[in-house]
Amino acid sequence: MTAYLIKNVSLVGAAPTDLLIRDGVVAEAGAGLTAPDATVIDGAGLVALPGLVDLHTHLREPGREDAETVESGSRAAALGGYTAVCAMANTSPVADTAGVVEQVWRLGREAGLVDVQPIGAVTVGLAGERLAELGAMADSAAGVRIFSDDGHCVADPKLMRRALEYVKAFDGIIAQHAEEPRLTEGAQMHEGEVSTRLGLTGWPAVAEEAIIARDVLLAEHVGSRLHICHVSTAGSVEVLRHAKARGVKVTAEVTPHHLLLTDSKAETYDPVYKVNPPLRTATDVAALRAALAEGVVDIIATDHAPHAVEDKECEWAYARPGMLGLETALSIALDVLGPQWDLIAERMSRAPARIAGLAGHGLDPAPGVPANLTLVDPAARRTIEPAELASRSRNTPYARMTLPGRIVATFLRGEPTVLDGKAVK
Numbered sequence: 217m218t219a220y221l222i223k224n225v226s227l228v229g230a231a232p233t234d235l236l237i238r239d240g241v242v243a244e245a246g247a248g249l250t251a252p253d254a255t256v257i258d259g260a261g262l263v264a265l266p267g268l269v270d271l272h273t274h275l276r277e278p279g280r281e282d283a284e285t286v287e288s289g290s291r292a293a294a295l296g297g298y299t300a301v302c303a304m305a306n307t308s309p310v311a312d313t314a315g316v317v318e319q320v321w322r323l324g325r326e327a328g329l330v331d332v333q334p335i336g337a338v339t340v341g342l343a344g345e346r347l348a349e350l351g352a353m354a355d356s357a358a359g360v361r362i363f364s365d366d367g368h369c370v371a372d373p374k375l376m377r378r379a380l381e382y383v384k385a386f387d388g389i390i391a392q393h394a395e396e397p398r399l400t401e402g403a404q405m406h407e408g409e410v411s412t413r414l415g416l417t418g419w420p421a422v423a424e425e426a427i428i429a430r431d432v433l434l435a436e437h438v439g440s441r442l443h444i445c446h447v448s449t450a451g452s453v454e455v456l457r458h459a460k461a462r463g464v465k466v467t468a469e470v471t472p473h474h475l476l477l478t479d480s481k482a483e484t485y486d487p488v489y490k491v492n493p494p495l496r497t498a499t500d501v502a503a504l505r506a507a508l509a510e511g512v513v514d515i516i517a518t519d520h521a522p523h524a525v526e527d528k529e530c531e532w533a534y535a536r537p538g539m540l541g542l543e544t545a546l547s548i549a550l551d552v553l554g555p556q557w558d559l560i561a562e563r564m565s566r567a568p569a570r571i572a573g574l575a576g577h578g579l580d581p582a583p584g585v586p587a588n589l590t591l592v593d594p595a596a597r598r599t600i601e602p603a604e605l606a607s608r609s610r611n612t613p614y615a616r617m618t619l620p621g622r623i624v625a626t627f628l629r630g631e632p633t634v635l636d637g638k639a640v641k
């Protein structure tokens with residue numbers, strides 16, 4: 217195994233130092249290190265972050281390998297600075313059995329670019345009718361701890377209660393896609409002034425807020441862990457603030473796109489901006505940014521949702537919701553938060569690793585710690601060219617935008633997955 221000596225790199229909250237990476241761990245940290253056998257990387261001007269961890273990635277395998285595979289999504293993740301991703305269950309077949317979650321887990325190990333931790337479905341086929349084999353998925357080689365019907369809401373309150381009760385036994389988490397389905401029938405975009413003007417059916421904020429309110433009460437009643445996917449409204453932030461103040465075991469994520477873009481993008485009728493939950497108003501964006509800074513929203517998760525060209529480049533009403541996220545998330549975070557490295561490390565690495573229970577991830581580089589880290593050049597700016605992305609899909613809302621920050625290198629247990637900004641394999 218090659219050793220790497222990173223010279224003069226900035227650590228979060230510390231003066232520039234040298235890092236020696238050997239045998240999968242950070243072997244030494246300090247000024248003036250030497251190691252004749254090591255490959256030297258000039259870290260001057262770079263920031264070393266704990267490898268990013270994404271709690272919400274759609275890898276599309278099995279079933280839609282034309283849109284993404286575990287391998288292509290893993291490569292996109294590594295290029296985005298990630299060392300671990302949690303793969304959502306809305307594949308085909310659905311990841312609702314031990315067999316499918318083990319398949320995704322094994323494909324992740326074979327790709328070897330990030331740690332792929334499968335999320336299991338809550339209900340059979342995401343149909344919202346019967347609980348899936350939660351225990352069998354937890355006991356499988358994949359060791360599933362997070363369950364989600366993401367893409368669909370677990371709308372039946374009794375089923376939601378049963379799911380929360382079931383996972384309590386092994387400290388599992390139900391990650392809810394909060395969308396009251398009757399309130400969003402036929403919805404195409406955020407319900408508000410823009411949807412009225414465009415004549416598109418609206419997705420009201422209350423459809424999200426009502427489910428979060430119900431589920432924090434259920435989680436409190438049962439004493440289980442609840443996670444809220446892609447929080448998108450100012451009202452949801454208020455419900456979460458209230459629940460956290462009561463001591464409910466609830467965590468929440470926000471996506472990069474909900475931190476940056478608003479529903480005014482729908483005026484272009486470009487389906488690249490169609491996403492679920494939809495882009496909201498500037499007031500919501502401001503509330504989400506404040507909640508992230510405050511910790512009412514715990515993490516940034518990408519909701520990386522690759523879609524084939526024919527599913528996106530069509531009329532708005534027929535387009536699938538979702539946008540790419542893995543290769544641009546850190547740049548959007550830098551754009552939105554500025555160089556608040558401790559906050560970025562917390563919201564994009566430490567906290568998601570803690571929530572998902574991913575041992576060896578989310579740890580700041582220090583002697584003895586597994587070398588899962590990423591090197592960022594904060595001074596670089598890059599223009600996003602969809603054709604240059606590693607994802608098999610092209611549905612980025614940031615095409616031709618110039619964004620701050622560039623991932624220079626990513627290490628997974630001491631092995632580089634990205635060097636000089638390029639994937640190693």
Ligand code: DOR
Binds near residue numbers: 306368490538539
């Ligand atoms: O926009 C979305 N796309 N939201 C979801 O909840 C699911 C996702 C997908 O799977 O494409």
